[in-house]
Amino acid sequence: GNAGVAQAAYCALANIESIVFAPKYASREKIASIMIYGSRVFLVNGTFDDASRIARIVAEKLGWIYNGGVINPIRQEGKKTLAYEICEQLGWKAPDWYIQSVGMGTAAIGAFKGFKEMVDFDWINGMPRMACVQAEGCAPMVKAFKANSEVIEVVKEPKTIASAIAVGNPAGWPLLYRALKECNGIVEAVSDDEIIEAYKAIAKFEGIYAEPAAAAPLALVKKLREFDVIDANELIVCVISGFGLKDVSTTLSVVEKPIEVSIDIDEVLSKL
Amino acid sequence: GNAGVAQAAYCALANIESIVFAPKYASREKIASIMIYGSRVFLVNGTFDDASRIARIVAEKLGWIYNGGVINPIRQEGKKTLAYEICEQLGWKAPDWYIQSVGMGTAAIGAFKGFKEMVDFDWINGMPRMACVQAEGCAPMVKAFKANSEVIEVVKEPKTIASAIAVGNPAGWPLLYRALKECNGIVEAVSDDEIIEAYKAIAKFEGIYAEPAAAAPLALVKKLREFDVIDANELIVCVISGFGLKDVSTTLSVVEKPIEVSIDIDEVLSKL
Numbered sequence: 001g002n003a004g005v006a007q008a009a010y011c012a013l014a015n016i017e018s019i020v021f022a023p024k025y026a027s028r029e030k031i032a033s034i035m036i037y038g039s040r041v042f043l044v045n046g047t048f049d050d051a052s053r054i055a056r057i058v059a060e061k062l063g064w065i066y067n068g069g070v071i072n073p074i075r076q077e078g079k080k081t082l083a084y085e086i087c088e089q090l091g092w093k094a095p096d097w098y099i100q101s102v103g104m105g106t107a108a109i110g111a112f113k114g115f116k117e118m119v120d121f122d123w124i125n126g127m128p129r130m131a132c133v134q135a136e137g138c139a140p141m142v143k144a145f146k147a148n149s150e151v152i153e154v155v156k157e158p159k160t161i162a163s164a165i166a167v168g169n170p171a172g173w174p175l176l177y178r179a180l181k182e183c184n185g186i187v188e189a190v191s192d193d194e195i196i197e198a199y200k201a202i203a204k205f206e207g208i209y210a211e212p213a214a215a216a217p218l219a220l221v222k223k224l225r226e227f228d229v230i231d232a233n234e235l236i237v238c239v240i241s242g243f244g245l246k247d248v249s250t251t252l253s254v255v256e257k258p259i260e261v262s263i264d265i266d267e268v269l270s271k272l
Numbered sequence: 273g274n275a276g277v278a279q280a281a282y283c284a285l286a287n288i289e290s291i292v293f294a295p296k297y298a299s300r301e302k303i304a305s306i307m308i309y310g311s312r313v314f315l316v317n318g319t320f321d322d323a324s325r326i327a328r329i330v331a332e333k334l335g336w337i338y339n340g341g342v343i344n345p346i347r348q349e350g351k352k353t354l355a356y357e358i359c360e361q362l363g364w365k366a367p368d369w370y371i372q373s374v375g376m377g378t379a380a381i382g383a384f385k386g387f388k389e390m391v392d393f394d395w396i397n398g399m400p401r402m403a404c405v406q407a408e409g410c411a412p413m414v415k416a417f418k419a420n421s422e423v424i425e426v427v428k429e430p431k432t433i434a435s436a437i438a439v440g441n442p443a444g445w446p447l448l449y450r451a452l453k454e455c456n457g458i459v460e461a462v463s464d465d466e467i468i469e470a471y472k473a474i475a476k477f478e479g480i481y482a483e484p485a486a487a488a489p490l491a492l493v494k495k496l497r498e499f500d501v502i503d504a505n506e507l508i509v510c511v512i513s514g515f516g517l518k519d520v521s522t523t524l525s526v527v528e529k530p531i532e533v534s535i536d537i538d539e540v541l542s543k544l
Contacts, residue, residue, distance in 0.1 A: 013479035019544075024532070031530055032523035036516060038476035041530035042540065050535045057537055058544070204310035207285035244308060245517040251304040258303055258313035260296070263322045265329055268314065272291075272330070 001030040001164055002242050003106075007067050008037035019064075021055040023048050027163065027247045047158065048103070049169045070106055070172035079110025080117070086237050087115075087124050094118070096234035098128040099217040100241070102141060102187065103165035105172030107241060108132050112179040128237075130185035131230075132176065133220040135160035135213075139189040141173055150174040161192045161250055164213035164242050186229075194219040196254055202240070209244035273302040273436055274514050279339050280309035291336075293327040295320050299435065299519045319430065320375070321441045342378055342444035351382020352389070358509050359387075359396050366390070368506040370400040371489040372513070374413060374459065375437035377444030379513060380404050384451040400509075402457035403502075404448065405492040407432035407485075411461040413445055422446045433464045433522055436485035436514050458501075466491040468526055474512075481516035 004020035011018035018039040022031065023046060034041050044051040052068065059066035066072065087094055094115060100108045108130060118124045134142050138158035144151060155168035170176075180187060190198075195212050198219035202208050217238035224230040244251060261268045276292035283290035290311040294303065295318060306313050316323040324340065331338035338344065359366055366387060372380045380402060390396045406414050410430035416423060427440035442448075452459060462470075467484050470491035474480050489510035496502040516523060533540045 009479040009481070011479075012476050015477075022530075028524065029517055029520050032520045032527065033481055033517065035527035035530065036472065036475040036481055036523050037479060042543070043530045043532045044535060044540075045532065046535040054533075054535065054537060054540055058540060061537075061541065062544075200308065203308040204284050205287075207281040207283075207309060209281070209305055209308055243517070245301055245305065245515070248301050248304045248520070251308050252300065255304065255307035258294075258307065258315045260315045260317065261326075263316060263318040263326065265326060265333075268316075268326055268330060269333065271314070272334075 001026050002246070003067070004039070004041075005030055005033045005037075005246075008034040008039035011039065012037040019055075019058075021051040021058075023051045025163065027249070029246045029248060033246075047156075048167050049154075068171075070104055070109065070170075070175065075106055076110040076113055079107050080114030082107070082239065083111040083114025084118065087118055090235075090237075092123055094124040094126060094128045095237040096128060097131055097230060097236045099131045099133065099220055099236060099238045101162070101165050101213050101216040101239075102132040102134060102170070102172075102176065103167035103213070104170050105132070105141070105176040107239065109172050109175045109179060111239075112176075112183065115183075127183045130180060130183050131217075131220060131224060132180070132185065132187040133216045134187065134189050135162045135165060135195065135216065136189045136191045138162075138166045138168060140168060141170060141176065141187045142189045144173060145177065145180065145187045150177050160195075162195055162211075162213035162216055163247065164211060165216070188220055188223065190216055190219040190223060194223070198222065199244075199250075200254065203244070208240060210240045211242035211244050211246045212250055214240045214242040214244075273298050274518070275339070276311070276313075277302055277305045277309075277518075280306040280311035283311065284309040291327075291330075293323040293330075295323045297435065299521070301518045301520060305518075319428075320439050321426075340443070342376055342381065342442075342447065347378055348382040348385055351379050352386030354379070354511065355383040355386025356390065359390055362507075362509075364395055366396040366398060366400045367509040368400060369403055369502060369508045371403045371405065371492055371508060371510045373434070373437050373485050373488040373511075374404040374406060374442070374444075374448065375439035375485070376442050377404070377413070377448040379511065381444055381447045381451060383511075384448075384455065387455075399455045402452060402455050403489075403492060403496060404452070404457065404459040405488045406459065406461050407434045407437060407467065407488065408461045408463045410434075410438045410440060412440060413442060413448065413459045414461045416445060417449065417452065417459045422449050432467075434467055434483075434485035434488055435519065436483060437488070460492055460495065462488055462491040462495060466495070470494065471516075471522075472526065475516070480512060482512045483514035483516050483519045484522055486512045486514040486516075 137160035409432035430438035
């Protein structure tokens with residue numbers, strides 16, 4: 001989804017041929033975006049993991065570059081720059097907490113690399129604690145973390161409103177697991193109801209329209225505050241990683257219906 | 273549409289109650305955006321002009337602020353900053369041409385004010401020529417411009433893919449007309465086919481996903497080059513004023529269908 005859109009846009013600008021494999025449940029907005037940028041799209045009758053595996057095999061067979069999240073080191077070099085941007089904008093200090101929703105885990109692994117480099121350079125005083133968030137309906141990392149294991153138990157049928165993180169077999173887990181251990185981090189799950197609550201709150205109170213997966217970090221913050229894991233005076237950065245317009249159907253399913261009126265002023269006034 | 277989305281987002285952040293009147297043909301994406309930000313939406317069974325008129329009357333009757341494009345001077349003060357940003361990013365010079373799609377005309381009028389102030393301040397050497405663009409299916413300004421008239425002949429039934437500029441009775445015309453005269457500007461129409469061509473080209477070659485109305489300036493540039501109104505060595509700035517995801521149905525109507533495949537590699541390879 002999101003990675004496919006980004007790939008399509010940058011390949012358009014660089015005049016590189018691009019093909020995207022997506023699961024058939026990918027949102028129409030993401031598919032439309034990928035196609036208008038000129039990439040071909042294969043809709044796979046399966047999960048994110050199926051699409052990902054097919055892309056890897058096809059790339060191997062044909063000698064193309066596989067733009068896979070965790071396997072491709074260039075992706076991490078790109079992702080890590082978000083950590084640099086955060087610290088730069090904070091006047092070269094790290095936040096106390098870095099909160100990120102995780103599907104494959106690429107963004108979190110990349111950010112961890114960025115923070116670590118900055119500590120090595122003495123640009124910041126120390127690492128932030130990383131709190132990663134998954135949806136309850138697809139939380140293989142949470143389960144493995146609680147079991148202190150680098151081995152994922154695959155979720156065959158992810159079931160969550162947060163489609164962008166519905167990854168049942170995340171290849172990045174061993175890397176992310178070690179990163180979390182090193183920075184005293186955690187990975188925790190939130191329910192779809194909690195995600196929707198955060199999704200509405202961040203739009204209504206901050207004027208930020210995030211897609212559900214991108215609102216999950218705020219839901220986690222609320223939970224971690226309730227359990228006193230995060231203190232009220234700590235500096236928290238939530239990464240909002242996807243724009244709400246990428247999944248309009250979800251929005252329409254959680255807001256009220258608009259009020260339909262004729263062009264008669266009295267009718268309008270009576271319905272105000 | 274777009275103005276309603278912006279109003280809803282900023283009101284959310286500022287904790288101000290907001291109501292948006294939109295024509296019933298406004299895209300579901302725009303309506304979803306407005307509602308998730310917490311604004312109430314009235315869908316008027318009529319045109320943009322009907323919705324605009326009802327909003328103005330309701331605001332007058334109830335003593336609320338009417339956020340109308342041209343009547344509200346604060347809007348122009350906001351819009352003019354885009355001219356400042358353009359000249360700043362060009363190292364404090366004006367482009368030769370400033371190209372803008374126009375519905376109400378607010379953005380063009382605001383930008384004109386900004387350029388003029390910078391000339392007065394001696395921040396730039398002279399005014400750019402402004403070229404405004406409308407869709408052939410709703411081009412009341414083009415008609416009035418050709419007739420050298422400040423009076424609009426209302427387009428009762430706008431018919432164009434560029435819904436964001438489908439304004440049949442633009443209140444801003446007298447102001448824009450004088451601005452165009454002063455900067456040796458023009459307003460010209462392009463067809464929906466030309467808009468769609470530009471819409472696809474800007475995505476495919478620049479990696480920019482614009483809504484149709486926002487791609488119209490590029491269609492106009494092509495036309496003005498063909499007629500040698502614009503020289504090849506002139507510096508042109510096109511304002512791309514709306515994101516493509518605000519109208520996904522249009523995208524899906526102009527791109528090819530994605531290719532559906534099973535999880536069988538041989539099938540995938542055969543369809544590549």
